[in-house]
Amino acid sequence: MEAIRETNFQLPNQQNFYRGKVRDVYTTPNQLIMVATDRLSAFDVVMPRAIPFKGQVLNQIAAKALKATEDVVPNWLLSNPDANVSVGFNCETYPVEMVIRGYLAGHAWREYRDGRRSICGVSLPEGLKENDKLPQPIITPTTKAHEGHDEDISKEEILKQGLVSKAEYEKLEDYTQQLFQRGTDLAARNGLILVDTKYEFGKMGDKIYLIDEIHTPDSSRFFYADVYEENQSKGLKQKQLSKEFVREWLIENGFQGKDGQQIPEMTDEKVAEISNRYVELYEKVTGEKFQPRDYNDVLKTIEQNILKSIK
Structure with missing residues (x-):
């Protein structure tokens, strides 16, 4: 092909x-x-x-x-x-990626399932199920790795390490919340729920710009709105639009990117x-x-x- x-x-x-x-x-x-x-x-x-x-x-x-x-x-x-x-x-480019989550899915769910109740310094309530809507969207930044895995990092650690100034980071947070709301509204028009996504920002002169790709299936996760409530109430898997189907196939075949694991054959x-x-x-x-x-x-x-x- x-x-x-x-x-x-x-x-x-x-x-x-x-x-x-x-x-x-x-x-x-x-x-x-x-x-x-x-x-x-x-x-x-x-x-x-x-x-x-x-x-x-x-x-x-x-x-x-x-x-x-x-x-x-x-x-x-x-x-x-x-x-x-x-x-x-x-x-x-700012050295952090702004990940925002409206629902407990993917990496955040795996962390929660394994007993963690704080992600990137953000506390989560007890009693949540996979794919539940969060009380409000949370920002869970990651470091931006050129090679290997991006790593979760808290706002406090970003500021402590001087990766981004306090004033600029708070501006990035504000932009992230606004973009997520806009993305949520746009997704709803097509019968979708924007579950989580990431935004990257850069600077030219004194001006902050949104960079890279946004609201794509590689950078975002979408659920189908029409079956969300029913699936959630019955404990069924959510029908979703994202790259998660690739990750699930790899996990089922014993691959999660860890040392010594073999990528399954792609026919x-x-x-x-x-x-x-x-x-x-x-x-x-x-x-x-x-x-x-x-x-x-x-x-x-x-x-x-x-x-x-x-x-």
Whole structure:
């Protein structure tokens, strides 16, 4: 199956190149060019096979979400010259990711299930079940790791280590709450519940910008609103839109990114299944029909589209 595993462009005035878990990032004096590849990462490990259309899905959802929140906080995005490419301001990145949770799911639930009643310095009440709505959304930041696992960190520790100044951190908290509310409202229009998500911020001059992707299935978790209450009352698993289905498949097959664990085989059928799920995610999150890109000579096409757009 055709998919974009990696890019290796040499762009005019290129200063730096960084290959992240799923994106290839090129820097010029004035701009940052982010190529959303089809690489798949789970438990901070890049899977052996790329997933067709995954990069396009995430890039296009993020572009729509950034447009829909630009009145809340300015963002880094300038253009999308290709289905898999975003071009924007090259900001100085804050070394923390702002994770916000409205429900007890995923990592937070696993911590709670194992007996912890405080996450990132935020106390949680007794008696909660998996996927219960929290009394109010909580912010549980993580450190931003270039390699390996992001680590939970409290607001107090962020300030103690001087990672972010108190005034700026409180501004990031305020933006995070506002963005989560906007994302919640937008999700509701498409019959979804925004469960949890993460936001990343950067700075250019004295101005804070929202950067990276937002409200995508890789950075967020969504539940289907129409079955949430019934499933919760019956103790059933929630129907969700997120990358969690990939994590669950890996866990079932004995992989959680720990030393000595083997990634299970990704057959053509499994790759196709994951690709189809990402397309479903796009259509449900945006309410629009997905228009798959042409993979014929795809790297050349991407490079040409970038060259037309950069300054």
